[in-house]
Amino acid sequence: METRVVGSYRFILDFSQPIYEQLVQQFRQMLAKGEIELGSKLPSVRDFAVQMKINPSTVVRTYQELERDGLCEKRRGQGTFITSSASQVSELRKEIAEGALGSFVRTLQILGVTREEAQKMIAEVDWK
């Protein structure tokens, strides 16, 4: 695991996993957590690659993936920008939360925990 910083972004790289997947994942989380300002400009592929010390094609692939999910957009001659749509981000937030909830529910089901028990557990959890 290695921490690498690009401008205001901080990434943790694990070279035993595909790098572009990690970058996409960490971008999505930062975005959902509201750590990235809406409509802000992403670093150029070149700068990103140089500072991360990774192949530029990995960065291109990451940006393409984010673009496909509507999380960023490429503007001709200007670069790549984070989406300025708040609804897009809240959808992303919901999507990530639902994903986490899904795996949480599956784990509890395997353990034989009932819905009522689970709800009780959640109510008792220290949410801070």
Added chain:
Amino acid sequence: MSTFFKLVRHEMKFPASSTSFIKKLMSLITFVVFLGLTIGIVLGLENGMGNFQYFNQTFNGIMFVAFGMGMGFINKEFQKNTASWWLTLPYSRELLYRAKFLSIMIYYLYVYLYSYLIIKASIITAITYTGKWSQFSLSDVFHNDLIFFLTSFLGAMLLGTYAICIMLFTKKFKAVSIILWIPFGLIAGFMMPNFLMEMVMPAANGESISIPIHLLIGSPILTTLLYIFGVHLLKKHTNL
């Protein structure tokens, strides 16, 4: 300026910072050689040997210096690990070799003229010192120089050309290159005994000399071996 001459200029580049050292060394060598030659000739003239033409003959020996320099120039690229820069220049190998060859010849001509001047100056000094200008004229001093120049310098060109041919074609024309070595060996066979005899028997007085058979056979073999070694060296390095 054409690429070829740029390449030659590159080959001729001498270390800027060590020029002064080379100059010092050259002047020291000049002084020693000049002194030695002069004393030698003076003693020879005093003892009544009379004939100093053998000094001129030693020029033939310089011819072999050209061969050595050629291999040296190429080997330097490998010794100093610059060969990959040299061999991957975007020009044909032939052009690269030709440029190196020309630069070797220019350098050789420089060495040649330099030794020529020293030898001639020694002879003139010796005659003046012993006061024997009555026995020699200036034309005696420069007697046959042109022929020596042609045999030794052109001879060296010839040797160099053989070397280049062999280097260029060894891979494809192995058999041909062996045939190339034979005439070269023969030329060397005739030149070398002369050269050696003159060195060994300076008092021969210009009379006909019988050439020992072992020199006649030995020298072409030796030279051929030198060549094979040189080519082997190049091939080993480039694997081409």
Added chain:
Amino acid sequence: MMNAAIRFHGVGKSFKKKSVLDNISFTVPRGEVYGILGENGAGKSTMLKMMANLCLPDQGEIEVLGQKPSWELYQKIAYLSDRAKWYSDYTVGEALQYGKSFYPDFQMERAEELVEFFKLDRKLLGKEMSKGQEARLQFLLCFSRDVELMLLDEPFSGIDLITREKMIELIIESISERELTLVITTHEIDEVEGLLNRVSFVKDTKIVVEGEVEELRLKSGSLKDLYRGVYA
């Protein structure tokens, strides 16, 4: 296939009856950074020399940029040998002139920028350079050229950290800006872990693992893990 920068097909080579490479086949796609990893003496350098037309295979065929290796290729490729040294009598400034004189694709402006980038003194002589400075100059000469293919033999071995980082930066910048195929041999994985698109591991005259790096990560972990698996 036009997309292949380099193609080896059944290539074999022996030196003095000792086999160095045996039946090697692989393809380097254009525009990618290809790593040839392996321990010292595994035959990596020989593979690169073959691409650079400095060594001929005993068996098999090699294609570089769609043609058989020949000196004409030197117009399109830059090769940096692992043992290469710069001419001891040339200063940095004269080295730029050398580049301009002999490489038709030499970009003088770029070279001037790189002198600044690498913090080289224009008056520094080849023989006065440290190993790092010499590596910087040789890198500068390669990367000032507008070539399609670059072959770097153990570029990071024995080089100081700051120079290595600058070299990596220059490589990444160059491949961001134009289509350039790079083949790098190395046994130092840390430097190239994030850089390579494809990789092959050479062991005992053969390629034992070959593939796209991101896919290999999914299958068998990091290149370092793979390296350990192959050579330990």
